[in-house]
Amino acid sequence: MNKPTLASLAAELNVSRQTISNVINFPDRVRPETRARVQEAIERSGYRPSAAARALRNQRANALGLRLSNPRNGISGSIMDAFTHSLVERADQSGYRIVLFPARTNEEEVDKLVELRRTLAIDACILTDTWLDDARPAQLAEASVPFAAFGRPWGAKDHGRWADVDGRAGAAEAAAHLRALGHERIGYLGWSDGSPVGKDRRVGWAQALCLSGDQEAELAVEVEDTVDDGAAGMAELLSRGATAVVCASDTLSLGAFTVIRRRGGSRQCIIGFDNTPVARELGLSSMAQPVDEVAATVLDMVLAQIADPAVELEGVLIAPALVARQGSALTG
Amino acid sequence: MNKPTLASLAAELNVSRQTISNVINFPDRVRPETRARVQEAIERSGYRPSAAARALRNQRANALGLRLSNPRNGISGSIMDAFTHSLVERADQSGYRIVLFPARTNEEEVDKLVELRRTLAIDACILTDTWLDDARPAQLAEASVPFAAFGRPWGAKDHGRWADVDGRAGAAEAAAHLRALGHERIGYLGWSDGSPVGKDRRVGWAQALCLSGDQEAELAVEVEDTVDDGAAGMAELLSRGATAVVCASDTLSLGAFTVIRRRGGSRQCIIGFDNTPVARELGLSSMAQPVDEVAATVLDMVLAQIADPAVELEGVLIAPALVARQGSALTG
DNA sequence: GGGCTGAACTTGAACGATCCACGGGGGTTC
DNA sequence: GAACCCCCGTGGATCGTTCAAGTTCAGCCC
Structure with missing residues (x-):
């Protein structure tokens, strides 16, 4: 009933500890018939090498x-x-x-x-x-x-x-997709936290659309990453003439969605980021991270x-x- | 530069391994001045006992x-x-x-x-x-x-x-809260998966409102745990005269919310379960699990x-x- | 037959912490 | 002053595995 160890198994089989160790770690060092005998005993007894002893000896924790x-x-x-x-x-x-x-x-x-x-x-x-x-x-x-x-x-x-x-490539793909749908003024709804991730995504959007500095400034709105701010940002973008939007997160795209919906627009003009469960549940498009x-x-x-x-x-x-x-x- | 061990520290300090081990595990077994000397050396060398060696010796992995x-x-x-x-x-x-x-x-x-x-x-x-x-x-x-x-x-x-x-108590509290707000026909929007958790919550809702079997059957709708099904379920409940709803999850309450909102109702007649980020973001009430x-x-x-x-x-x-x-x- | 090789297996010594039995010094008790 | 105990500390053994260095023996060649 006690836990079997290398030593106890070895004694039982009349072989050495090392032989059993070899069967486990380097099977081809052992003659096939011995190997089979040992393997059978391992199965039968349910022997498992101790992770603690291994870690100590090998200086490796796995x-x-x-x-x-x-x-x-x-x-x-x-x-x-x-x-x-x-x-x-x-x-x-x-x-x-x-x-x-x-x-x-x-x-x-x-x-x-x-x-x-x-x-x-x-x-x-x-x-x-x-x-x-x-x-x-x-x-x-x-x-x-x-x-x-x-x-x-x-x-x-x-x-x-x-x-x-590659957030830049992702935002670029999103922008290109919206343009392919026929949109000509595509906004960017991003974060105001100054995060490098956010900046990178913004660059992708601007590059894909070949925007001038002025155009970029006009069509980009940066807010905090909350649904309310997303809604406010979307309202602002619409007032600036945007008909579609690339969002830096699904939180923002959810906010944008509440606005679009109230005005009777289609959710297809919004693309979020991260492909979260909420986006899936609400049928919103999103860039899925290849985690x-x-x-x-x-x-x-x-x-x-x-x-x-x-x-x-x-x-x-x-x-x-x-x-x-x-x-x-x-x-x- | 090598990792210090009990033995190396002991040699350096001219005490035994056991003394150091005692300083760590049973400080009061060691004379204060020895203890201080050992502790200083531990700090200085950055010595940490090996978890692997401990696990092996103590037969405990922590x-x-x-x-x-x-x-x-x-x-x-x-x-x-x-x-x-x-x-x-x-x-x-x-x-x-x-x-x-x-x-x-x-x-x-x-x-x-x-x-x-x-x-x-x-x-x-x-x-x-x-x-x-x-x-x-x-x-x-x-x-x-x-x-x-x-x-x-x-x-x-x-x-x-x-x-x-205690989902039953939670659903009961939610129902009581809605009644206190003045609602008289309070529905239950739950899961159709037959889960014991769902049944328990439903029982709490029914008990809190002292519903008869007929009333319970009329005011409870069970669907799959998706936003769409939640919306459909809510529409059904409204058609049966409910003015408020206890939901088995925030997913369902989000679905219910989309319907209530379209009809211009207040979100305060909905209470979800789990207090997820989405509920927080959308300002929906929810029962928070005491995780x-x-x-x-x-x-x-x-x-x-x-x-x-x-x-x-x-x-x-x-x-x-x-x-x-x-x-x-x-x-x- | 002596020596060499390699395969198959065994043996001792680590890895680093903790338990245990014991020892020496100092104080207390009768 | 001898027996006793307590405190502080020592050194060996141990946990279970793997590495490095054996040992044994069969096969082979000159």
């Missing part, structure tokens, strides 16, 4: 750290949720577990990561929500904690260990670093995909 | 397993998100980490939990999304994996290791079991709280 980010700004929180899902699933397939931990600030996050790494609780980590001049990559590199980030090193020195969504590809990429990056700490990597940009919707009979 | 539940049904996914947040934060304060893992089915979840437990990767686990005749509690008990569940053992034998939200208390309770329960595997526990019901909103100037 785990990755992930900060549980702060409750997200409203509706758009679900991107991180989806990203976490992909990451956990793919990590699992590579034999890695994800360890969650809380942190209120970036400093606390780095402290905890370094601590987790020292204590052999994780081998590497994944960063999210990178910001202008984010200090975390440099600090982690300093402490030689392998990492990869979902998000560019905006402004900071390029460390190459990141994957990000699965991003998760796969950052995972590959940390695994590569674990295998070879000196490996050189290069950042990767992945374009989002337009999910065009036409609403539903009832709520249309 | 970690809890949590299945990353499947992408949730639309808008309401955020409850689990909030619950996870609370859990991670509180576990951290007790020195426990949360290990995420994916599972497609309940069987796979149990298998992985038993495996994680065997390999000493976790000490216990948290279950969520309990369902009618859920087999997981019995299976985990069988494998002697300590656990606690967010959700009652609907239908199954009461194992006592759970905390849940923080639930997380605290289940955490206490697993810690108690880790300390004493034979401990007897009793399930806990916690009432949700009404968050009354009145909309905003713009979207009102």
Whole structure:
């Protein structure tokens, strides 16, 4: 009834611990008939190698750290949720577990990561929500904690260990789609927080439409990321003659939608960002972030670093995909 | 530059490993001046005890397993998100980490939990999304994996290791609130999936209003948990003379809202469930689930079991709280 | 037949923290 | 002053796995 160990199994089978270890880790080092005998015993006894003992001996935890980010700004929180899902699933397939931990600030996050790494609780980590001049990559590199980030090193020195969504290309595609629908004055409804992500999306929209500086200033409105502000911004854009809009988030596109709807317009003139459940439920078009590809990429990056700490990597940009919707009979 | 260990620190300080270990784990066993000297050295060198070595020696991982539940049904996914947040934060304060893992089915979840437990990767686990005749509690008990569940053992034998939200009380409070606002025909917009959670909420609504069987049948409409179905259900309820509605979810209440709004009604006659970001953004009232208390309770329960595997526990019901909103100037 | 090779398996020694039995010094008690 | 206890601290053994260095033995060649 006690947990079987290498030693107890070995005694029972009259072979050495090492032979059993080899059957598990290097099967071809063992003669086929011995291997079969050992494997049978493993199955029968339900033996599982102790992760703790392995971690101690190999100096490797087979785990990755992930900060549980702060409750997200409203509706758009679900991107991180989806990203976490992909990451956990793919990590699992590579034999890695994800360890969650809380942190209120970036400093606390780095402290905890370094601590987790020292204590052999994780081998590497994944960063999210990178910001202008984010200090975390440099600090982690300093402490030689392998990492990869979902998000560019905006402004900071390029460390190459990141994957990000190409917001510029996404906004450009959205704008082009609206133009293909026949719209000639297409507005941009963005964030006033000065975030690099927001600026990037705005540039994509302006470039796709080949706008002059004056035109861009006229057709872009930047507000806080709330439904109310989105509605107010949309009203403003309509008054400036826009007939369609590219939004920096689904929160804003929801606000825009409330205005369009009241005036009897079609929801097809709005394209949001992130393809959240709300957009799906309301039949609003949105740019879907390729979180699965991003998760796969950052995972590959940390695994590569674990295998070879000196490996050189290069950042990767992945374009989002337009999910065009036409609403539903009832709520249309 | 190498990682300090107990042995290396001990050699440097001319004390034994045990003394340092005592300073960390049982400070009062060591003379104050020795303690101070050791603590200083710990700070200076940045020494951290190896979690792997500890786990091996103590047969305890200081970690809890949590299945990353499947992408949730639309808008309401955020409850689990909030619950996870609370859990991670509180576990951290007790020195426990949360290990995420994916599972497609309940069987796979149990298998992985038993495996994680065997390999000493976790000490216990948290279950969520309990369902009618859920087999997981019995299976985990069988494998002697300590656990606690967010959700009652609907239908199954009461194992006592759970905390849940009292949906019945919540729906009753919502109904009473609407009546206090002067409504006399208050409908219920619920799920057609036959879920025990949904039935429970419906019972709360009916009891609070002292409805007869006929009245209940007339004023309750059950549909799928989508915005469109919610809108259709609300239209039906209005045609039956209802002037207000208690909804089983914010998804449904959003659907109901689209109908009420089109007819120029006030959003105050709608109360949803889960207090999701969408409800907040749109100024809709909703019953907020006390996820923080639930997380605290289940955490206490697993810690108690880790300390004493034979401990007897009793399930806990916690009432949700009404968050009354009145909309905003713009979207009102 | 001596020596070499390689396959198949065994053995001892880590990894780093904690438990346990014990030792030496100092004080108390009879 | 001898027996006893308490406090502080020591060193060995232990948790379960894997690495590195053996050992054994069959097969082969000159």
